[in-house]
Amino acid sequence: MSQLNVSMIVIGDEILNGRTTDLNGSFLSKYLFKKGLTFKSLRFIHDDIEEINKALTDSMNESDIVITSGGIGPTQDDKTKTVLANFFGKKIIERDDVADIVTKNYIRFGRTWQPGHNYYHFFPEDFTPVSNPKGLAPGIAYYEESHKKLIMAGPGVPREFSEMVDQEFFPLIKKYYSERLGEFHQTVIRTTGVSEEKIFFELCPTLWKDLERYGKVSSLPHTIGIDIVVSYTADSKEHQNKSDDIKKLIDSTPLGPHVWQYGNTPVNELVFAKARELKNTFSFAESCTGGLTSSKITDLSGSSEVFMGGVVSYANEAKENFLDVRSETLKKFGAVSIETAEEMARGAREKFKTDFAVSLTGIAGPSGGTAEKPEGTLVIGYAGKNFSGARKFLFPGDRIRRKERFSDMALLILLHLMEGKINQ
Amino acid sequence: MSQLNVSMIVIGDEILNGRTTDLNGSFLSKYLFKKGLTFKSLRFIHDDIEEINKALTDSMNESDIVITSGGIGPTQDDKTKTVLANFFGKKIIERDDVADIVTKNYIRFGRTWQPGHNYYHFFPEDFTPVSNPKGLAPGIAYYEESHKKLIMAGPGVPREFSEMVDQEFFPLIKKYYSERLGEFHQTVIRTTGVSEEKIFFELCPTLWKDLERYGKVSSLPHTIGIDIVVSYTADSKEHQNKSDDIKKLIDSTPLGPHVWQYGNTPVNELVFAKARELKNTFSFAESCTGGLTSSKITDLSGSSEVFMGGVVSYANEAKENFLDVRSETLKKFGAVSIETAEEMARGAREKFKTDFAVSLTGIAGPSGGTAEKPEGTLVIGYAGKNFSGARKFLFPGDRIRRKERFSDMALLILLHLMEGKINQ
Numbered sequence: 001m002s003q004l005n006v007s008m009i010v011i012g013d014e015i016l017n018g019r020t021t022d023l024n025g026s027f028l029s030k031y032l033f034k035k036g037l038t039f040k041s042l043r044f045i046h047d048d049i050e051e052i053n054k055a056l057t058d059s060m061n062e063s064d065i066v067i068t069s070g071g072i073g074p075t076q077d078d079k080t081k082t083v084l085a086n087f088f089g090k091k092i093i094e095r096d097d098v099a100d101i102v103t104k105n106y107i108r109f110g111r112t113w114q115p116g117h118n119y120y121h122f123f124p125e126d127f128t129p130v131s132n133p134k135g136l137a138p139g140i141a142y143y144e145e146s147h148k149k150l151i152m153a154g155p156g157v158p159r160e161f162s163e164m165v166d167q168e169f170f171p172l173i174k175k176y177y178s179e180r181l182g183e184f185h186q187t188v189i190r191t192t193g194v195s196e197e198k199i200f201f202e203l204c205p206t207l208w209k210d211l212e213r214y215g216k217v218s219s220l221p222h223t224i225g226i227d228i229v230v231s232y233t234a235d236s237k238e239h240q241n242k243s244d245d246i247k248k249l250i251d252s253t254p255l256g257p258h259v260w261q262y263g264n265t266p267v268n269e270l271v272f273a274k275a276r277e278l279k280n281t282f283s284f285a286e287s288c289t290g291g292l293t294s295s296k297i298t299d300l301s302g303s304s305e306v307f308m309g310g311v312v313s314y315a316n317e318a319k320e321n322f323l324d325v326r327s328e329t330l331k332k333f334g335a336v337s338i339e340t341a342e343e344m345a346r347g348a349r350e351k352f353k354t355d356f357a358v359s360l361t362g363i364a365g366p367s368g369g370t371a372e373k374p375e376g377t378l379v380i381g382y383a384g385k386n387f388s389g390a391r392k393f394l395f396p397g398d399r400i401r402r403k404e405r406f407s408d409m410a411l412l413i414l415l416h417l418m419e420g421k422i423n424q
Numbered sequence: 425m426s427q428l429n430v431s432m433i434v435i436g437d438e439i440l441n442g443r444t445t446d447l448n449g450s451f452l453s454k455y456l457f458k459k460g461l462t463f464k465s466l467r468f469i470h471d472d473i474e475e476i477n478k479a480l481t482d483s484m485n486e487s488d489i490v491i492t493s494g495g496i497g498p499t500q501d502d503k504t505k506t507v508l509a510n511f512f513g514k515k516i517i518e519r520d521d522v523a524d525i526v527t528k529n530y531i532r533f534g535r536t537w538q539p540g541h542n543y544y545h546f547f548p549e550d551f552t553p554v555s556n557p558k559g560l561a562p563g564i565a566y567y568e569e570s571h572k573k574l575i576m577a578g579p580g581v582p583r584e585f586s587e588m589v590d591q592e593f594f595p596l597i598k599k600y601y602s603e604r605l606g607e608f609h610q611t612v613i614r615t616t617g618v619s620e621e622k623i624f625f626e627l628c629p630t631l632w633k634d635l636e637r638y639g640k641v642s643s644l645p646h647t648i649g650i651d652i653v654v655s656y657t658a659d660s661k662e663h664q665n666k667s668d669d670i671k672k673l674i675d676s677t678p679l680g681p682h683v684w685q686y687g688n689t690p691v692n693e694l695v696f697a698k699a700r701e702l703k704n705t706f707s708f709a710e711s712c713t714g715g716l717t718s719s720k721i722t723d724l725s726g727s728s729e730v731f732m733g734g735v736v737s738y739a740n741e742a743k744e745n746f747l748d749v750r751s752e753t754l755k756k757f758g759a760v761s762i763e764t765a766e767e768m769a770r771g772a773r774e775k776f777k778t779d780f781a782v783s784l785t786g787i788a789g790p791s792g793g794t795a796e797k798p799e800g801t802l803v804i805g806y807a808g809k810n811f812s813g814a815r816k817f818l819f820p821g822d823r824i825r826r827k828e829r830f831s832d833m834a835l836l837i838l839l840h841l842m843e844g845k846i847n848q
Contacts, residue, residue, distance in 0.1 A: 016463040018454030019644050022446065025468070030442030039440040041475070044449070044466035051465070058482070159822075220443055284736070290722025291715025294736040298714025301790055301823055309742035311735055312708070312718040318733035318776060322746060352742060366725055399725055 004173075004180050005040040006032055007059035011070035011080055012047050012156055023158040024069040031165060036184030036233055037065075037173075047071055052083045060149055065173060067165070070156035072137045074118035080153050081140060085124035088142060088151075098123040098138060105136045130168045135160035139168060143176055150176050182233030187214070187243045189250055190261040192225035192412065199226060203254040210249060214242050223401075223408040224267075225258070260412055267411040268296045274418045275306035282414060283352035284310035285323050285344040285359035286407075287335065288378065293360065293407040308352040313344065323347030323359075336361050336373050341381030341390040349383040357383045358414045359390075364402045378406045380413050387424050428597075428604050429464040430456055431483035435494040435504055436471050436580055447582040448493040455589060460608030460657055461489075461597075471495055476507045484573055489597060491589070494580035496561045498542035504577050505564060509548035512566060512575075522547040522562060529560045554592045559584035563592060567600055574600050606657030611638070611667045613674055614685040616649035616836065623650060627678045634673060638666050647825075647832040648691075649682070684836055691835040692720045698842045699730035706838060707776035708734035709747050709768040709783035710831075711759065712802065717784065717831040732776040737768065747771030747783075760785050760797050765805030765814040773807040781807045782838045783814075788826045802830045804837050811848050 008028055014020045025042050032039045040063045045051040047070070059066040071080035085092050099113075099121035106113035113136075115121060120137060123129055130139030132155065140153040150172065154164045174181060191199070196219055200208055207228075211217045215232030230246060232239075243262070250256055261270070275282060284293050294310040297303050311322045316335055319325040324347040325340055333339040344359035362378035369375035374394070381390040391413070395405040416422045432452055438444045449466050456463045464487045469475040471494070483490045495504035509516050523537075523545035530537035537560075539545060544561060547553055554563030556579065564577040574596065578588045598605060615623070620643055624632055631652075635641045639656025654670060656663075667686070674680055685694065699706060708717050718734040721727050735746045740759055743749040748771040749764055757763040765785050773781035786802035793799035798818070805814040815837070819829040840846045 015450075016453055016466065017642070018450070018457040018463070019642070021450045026439075026442070026445045029440055033442040039442070040470075042440065042468035046464075218441075218443070286715070288722075289719070290727075290731075291710070291718035291734060291736060292722075294715035294738075295713070295719050295827070298712075298716075298736075298738065298788075299824060299827070301788075303714075304738055307714075307738055309736045309738040309746070310715060311746070312715060312722075312733045314718075314722065314728055314731055314733040315776075321775065322733070322735070351745065352739075364722075364725075400723060403719070403723070 003038050004065065004177055005038050005063035006065045006067060007041045007063035008039070008043070009052070009055045009059055009066065009068045010042070010044045010156075011052060011068055014156075015044055016046060024154075024156070024161045027158065027162045028067065028165065031162075033231075034184065034186070035170065036182060036231070047079060049079055049083055052079065053087060056083075056087055056151075060147075060151070064148065064177065065150045066152070067169065068151075068153045069161050072140065072153055072155055074120065074137065081124065084140060084142065084151065084153060085127070088124070088144065090124040090126055090142075092122050093125050095121055095123045095125075095129070098129045101129050101131055101138050102136070105132050105138065108133075109136070128172075130154075130164060130172075132160055132164055133167050134163045139164050141169070141172055143172075148176075183235055183239070184231070184233050185236075185239040185242075186232075186264070187230045187246045188262065188264045189228040189230075189246070189255075189259055190222065190225065190263070191228070191255060191258040192260050192409075194226065194255070194258050196221065196226050199228075199255060207253060207255065211246065214246055223405045224412060225260075260415075267408050267415065268300060271411050271415050271418075272297065272300050272303055272306065274415055278418055280356060280418050281306055281308055281352075281354040282356040282358070282418075283308045283348045283354040284410070285319075285348035285357065285381075286310060286312050287314060287319070287344070287360060288362040288364045289360050289403050289407045289410070290314065292403050293358075293410050296407055296411065308354050311348060311351075319344060319347075323351065334373075336363060336377060336379055338379055338381075338390040338392065341379040342383070342388050343381070345381035345383040345390070346388050349388075355384065356414060356417045358410050358417070360406055360410050362393075362402075362406055364399045364406070366399060376402055378402075378409065380410050382413055382417055382422060384417055384423065389422070389424065427462050428489065428601055429462050429487035430489045430491060431465045431487035432463070432467070433476070433479045433483055433490065433492045434466070434468045434580075435476060435492055438580075439468055440470060448578075448580070448585045451582065451586045452491065452589065455586075457655075458608065458610070459594065460606060460655065471503060473503055473507055476503065477511060480507075480511055480575075484571075484575070488572065488601065489574045490576070491593065492575075492577045493585050496564065496577055496579055498544065498561065505548065508564060508566065508575065508577060509551070512548070512568065514548040514550055514566075516546050517549050519545055519547045519549075519553070522553040525553050525555055525562050526560070529556050529562065532557075533560070552596075554578075554588060554596075556584055556588055557591050558587045563588050565593070565596055567596075572600070607659055607663070608655070608657050609660075609663040609666075610656075610688070611654045611670045612686065612688045613652040613654075613670070613679075613683055614646065614649065614687070615652070615679060615682040616684050616833075618650065618679070618682050620645065620650050623652075623679060631677060631679065635670065638670055647829045648836060649684070684839075691832050691839065692724060695835050695839050695842075696721065696724050696727060696730065698839055702842055704780060704842050705730055705732055705776075705778040706780040706782070706842075707732045707772045707778040708834070709743075709772035709781065709805070710734060710736050710834075711738060711743070711768070711784060712786040712788045713784050713827050713831045713834070714738060716827050717782075717834050720831055720835065732778050735772060735775075743768060743771075747775065758797070760787060760801060760803055762803055762805075762814040762816065765803040766807070766812050767805070769805035769807040769814070770812050773812075779808065780838060780841045782834050782841070784830055784834050786817075786826075786830055788823045788830070790823060800826060802826075802833065804834050806837055806841055806846060808841055808847070813846070813848065 768783035
């Protein structure tokens with residue numbers, strides 16, 4: 001099974017002009033990695049015939065598969081279809097099969113397409129039209145038999161592009177390269193509280209080598225810790241076995257207690273799923289994160305089932321008035337302290353009448369740090385039925401990154417609360 | 425003055441493997457646009473000698489200036505320096521001037537560099553070492569006299585790269601291409617409440633043409649409206665005149681009342697600056713945005729001066745208990761209503777004892793919409809001394825984008841409150 005290379009060309013002025021940030025390239029890089037394909041190169045070019053031709057030639061030299069995004073819309077700027085037709089010496093003709101696809105795309109949006117509306121149904125001969133599950137313009141595919149190259153053109157709109165890649169392009173890749181495409185799997189080990197150096201030099205000096213027996217190993221720093229990813233091709237039974245073996249291996253090392261997930265689910269989704277499963281409710285009291293933890297939960301549709309609300313108690317007065325934190329506690333221990341965090345969590349739990357509450361108080365920086373409580377200090381308080389407590393952390397990064405890390409850590413603590421891993 | 429083209433090559437596996445999202449390419453695209461340079465092409469390639477050579481050749485054919493990021497660190501993976509030296513037929517030699525720069529870079533971080541530590545001071549002859557204001561590895565620059573091409577290599581770490589581009593690379597571009605580089609300026613007109621179609625087809629059909637007399641016009645959709653950008657080269661006096669003329673022009677059209685800023689400052693920064701200037705305090709009551717508005721304000725260091733806190737009143741009970749919204753109001757008008765929003769804002773203002781308070785209640789989707797209150801409905805309530813009110817909006821997008829739009833709109837309402845534009 002030889003490596004299958006993919007090159008991508010992003011066509012259009014918007015990204016090179018700084019008007020929008022690329023989403024399609026970064027989507028494809030993650031997608032291809034998960035599918036076990038090699039992302040060979042990524043080019044951003046202007047909507048210019050000569051540039052598109054050159055990028056196509058170069059990309060086809062490098063890779064088996066070329067994917068473009070952008071320029072398949074209905075206006076005169078949209079040159080991709082014409083350039084591709086010319087590139088492969090094909091005529092553009094009026095095609096009924098394409099008109100059918102376009103008609104269906106329109107119906108999906110409650111609209112009616114008529115041939116006069118645009119030129120979607122003028123399409124290169126021998127090319128394959130591709131359904132656009134989230135948009136109107138059909139995608140384009142062409143398999144060049146003699147060199148075994150597959151060229152596919154998708155839309156520039158990110159939600160249309162990602163859907164088309166997953167629903168339409170990947171099946172085409174499977175069709176033409178099945179013998180070179182294994183079933184690709186990953187076992188993801190997500191840890192917290194230990195640095196890369198600590199894991200691979202101190203705790204488990206042979207771990208990297210041991211894991212390499214199962215596949216390609218990579219170590220990726222994440223907001224609240226290090227993710228270790230083992231990637232391999234295997235059928236699902238073999239994958240299950242490998243995954244089980246890796247878990248056993250990790251559990252036998254000092255890294256075991258630091259693993260918080262075997263898998264790749266964002267922590268806000270884990271919290272939401274667990275709360276739903278157990279019919280638990282929760283609330284937050286946030287100081288240094290200013291509402292970000294609550295916001296992450298409410299990114300998920302349906303979160304009102306389990307999340308009752310939160311208080312952003314930025315000022316000390318708000319901590320007293322909304323959360324019943326005692327002014328003596330604030331005076332004696334300060335706003336960033338185990339004692340204050342615990343009272344904040346208890347106050348939120350009582351006021352919101354939830355099963356659990358988690359609080360955050362800390363110093364996001366870049367100012368406000370002291371020798372005793374340096375920038376990056378975070379105290380997370382928690383409260384459940386008949387118990388409460390708090391834990392102290394120290395996180396690197398700038399203000400924005402720390403807010404990310406702080407809030408993810410609070411969500412992990414909440415997950416552990418619901419799982420009964422923290423019960424005093 | 426002929427157009428100055430820049431090509432960029434991002435070297436390294438991390439982005440093509442989906443491990444990190446590109447920041448340097450998107451930084452450079454925005455930066456070059458602001459400086460009036462043309463971003464000709466952007467390539468992502470692997471850390472591979474052959475690929476780097478090919479990308480260099482192609483980029484130099486297309487552009488006057490080539491900027492690379494990545495591969496200038498101390499390890500064996502870091503091939504950029506060697507490849508560049510070979511590319512231009514230069515030897516790598518031990519250089520005292522480079523050692524000086526490296527020594528200074530280390531001192532800046534409170535560390536001491538010694539020649540044994542790494543090979544930073546082995547550097548191509550005739551190349552210019554570039555100071556790294558935020559890191560250790562020096563950047564690389566080479567001006568190829570005969571073809572008037574400037575090649576510059578910066579680090580892959582985004583905060584190091586962006587700083588080096590601004591502090592070091594841009595001055596070099598000025599030095600070698602001064603005659604082709606004008607002073608570049610923009611007048612940015614930020615609007616809200618009107619669509620692109622409405623502006624350019626209905627309200628001001630001649631506006632685009634009228635603005636084109638001053639420079640290049642572009643229209644960029646933003647979270648809460650359309651930004652119209654006019655870009656031109658001019659000295660600062662000329663810029664001032666153009667800018668004044670553009671403002672006068674806009675004010676004479678029906679678009680005038682829809683402009684909320686001539687400039688490019690994010691709305692959270694405008695709010696913070698205005699509150700500081702006027703010594704105003706404020707608070708939020710958030711439902712559908714789940715804390716995002718508060719979080720945006722607390723992204724800014726020092727915001728505790730003006731921001732007292734917020735309540736994320738996701739459940740109706742929280743609206744009653746924390747914000748004194750009357751249960752009759754909720755029953756009669758519903759959670760998403762002018763009446764509830766107004767009571768939420770008044771409750772927040774009283775409870776947090778702030779000069780102003782703004783509330784948000786709405787339907788972010790993808791479910792919960794009705795015929796009367798469709799998905800995307802947002803009601804913003806506001807309260808000041810002796811007055812309160814609420815306004816209704818409808819925003820497109822998915823859940824995440826709507827949260828972005830909702831919260832930015834709430835910040836704009838708060839800005840207008842402090843400016844006295846809303847006073848009843």
